[in-house]
Amino acid sequence: TGTITMTPAGKHRRLEGYSRCLAASGSVEECAGTAAETWTVNARGDLKSAGRCLAIAESKPVMQSCTDGKAQRWNYTLVGNLMDAGGQCLTASDPGSPSQGLSMQPCGHNQSNQIWSLPN
Numbered sequence: 001t002g003t004i005t006m007t008p009a010g011k012h013r014r015l016e017g018y019s020r021c022l023a024a025s026g027s028v029e030e031c032a033g034t035a036a037e038t039w040t041v042n043a044r045g046d047l048k049s050a051g052r053c054l055a056i057a058e059s060k061p062v063m064q065s066c067t068d069g070k071a072q073r074w075n076y077t078l079v080g081n082l083m084d085a086g087g088q089c090l091t092a093s094d095p096g097s098p099s100q101g102l103s104m105q106p107c108g109h110n111q112s113n114q115i116w117s118l119p120n
Contacts (some may be wrong), residue, residue, distance in 0.1 A: 001040045001120025024049035028092040028100040045073040056084045061102045080115035089114045
């Protein structure tokens with residue numbers, strides 16, 4: 001249990017905004033230490049926060065009630081990608097805004113908006 005973070009490109013010299021947290025609202029925002037930024041990741045690949053699971057519905061990442069379906073299974077790759085069952089990567093969009101939305105995109109090579117750090 002802990003935060004799922006990403007480090008956006010170009011932020012390495014500023015402490016504020018250095019790490020961005022995946023929030024249960026389905027967005028990426030500056031880490032604030034809230035309960036909505038706390039995730040449980042299990043061996044099956046479920047990502048659970050605030051009693052709901054991150055899932056794929058109509059090719060989009062959404063929060064929904066946890067089930068046993070493969071739409072809620074995530075594969076964490078060696079380079080830090082979170083891939084869905086269809087092989088698409090969880091991607092933070094709108095890199096210039098304070099709160100970033102999420103989408104599913106083809107996985108890129110070391111694409112900073114697709115590299116995530118899971119809790120230990």
